[in-house]
Amino acid sequence: MTAILGIETSCDETAAAIVIDGCNVKSNIVSSQIAQHAPYGGVVPELAAREHLSAISHVVREALNTAGLSLKEIDAVSVTHLPGLLPALLVGLNFAKGLSVSHELPLIGINHFAAHIYGSFLDIGTTILQNDDTYPLLALVVSGGHTGLLLISADGKTELVGTTLDDASGEALDKAAKLLDLGYPGGPVIEKTALQGNPDAFSFPRSMTGATGKKVAEENRFNFSFSGVKTSLLYHCKNHGSEGKLSGKLLFNTVASYQEAIIDVLCRKTLDAVTHFNAASLVLCGGVACNTVLRTRLEELLPSTVQYFPAPRKYCTDNAAMVAGLAWHAFKKRQFNDLGLDAVSRLPKMTTILFR
Ligand code: KG4
Ligand code: ZN
16 A cells, blocks of 8 residues: 655645545645635736745645544655746645655655646546556646647557647636636636526637638647637627626626637547547546536537546646646656756656556
């Protein structure tokens, strides 16, 4: 039995978790900073770092207490070290290094993007990931910081086959909510507001899908772009609202149509990639994967031969269980890091994945 402590501070959640043998989640503590960032309509990196600093020791202690374990019973400490906001990442990374040194624990640096994918398997077990029939596995990772399609082959070869050329899908939702004065984070409030509107009321652009009859360049077939839909919303508000402000039915229809445009693009690109790469399974993960319309739309459109693994909602938004779970695969391979482990803001080129 291997107990791994996971630490996550890449954005605006301070999180710690204890996971046994890759999928038995003993504790999963998340301290959110939403209230602190809400007045700014987005995450302020330095503020995030300060908040992580004041929360991290309590969050780690709570994760240990809830699991009923002491640090002496932990086999390794894992931490998100990329990608993310640098000042925020550094807090978790340095805390993990301190624990590693003081308690002589192996240190495991984890890729947050890969951890989101792993979150889909935490509750259902890792045997699916060892089964060759699960591959090729395509993962749609949709969060505030990323929107990408990662393809994993049975031999472990991994490739980011699509990514956003500008804003992430979650960012497009957060920025729209800010523009419409709906609050932060945008995803949940947009989903709720959209329920009262008609998603076909307005036609917002679906960039790089060929929806307007314009041919999509082959290199952008699986890439995303959400800056156009955001700009279109800005002009829509100027043209329709009084002094740019929308309310009532107009607001509801606008929000529903805007959400629909983003979900439509995500679904079209993903289903095209599923067919093109002959995927045997599809993972949906990241904060935007909490959205019910997106979850059910993909399920409805996905061919019945393709296995569907939407991450449980509690593992969609940032958490440390996905970090500690994935770290078990590094532990098994004795892939440990030394104290030179660095924090990196960008997603590196991914060619392999820990769980294969
Ligand atoms: O994965 P996450 O917690 O953080 C990053 O790694 O970025 O994702 C946060 C993003 C935010 O943009 C938030 O607006 C979005 O997830 N989100 C949602 C929903 N809940 C959170 N987007 C759409 N619908 C939701 N219900
Ligand atoms: Zn995330």
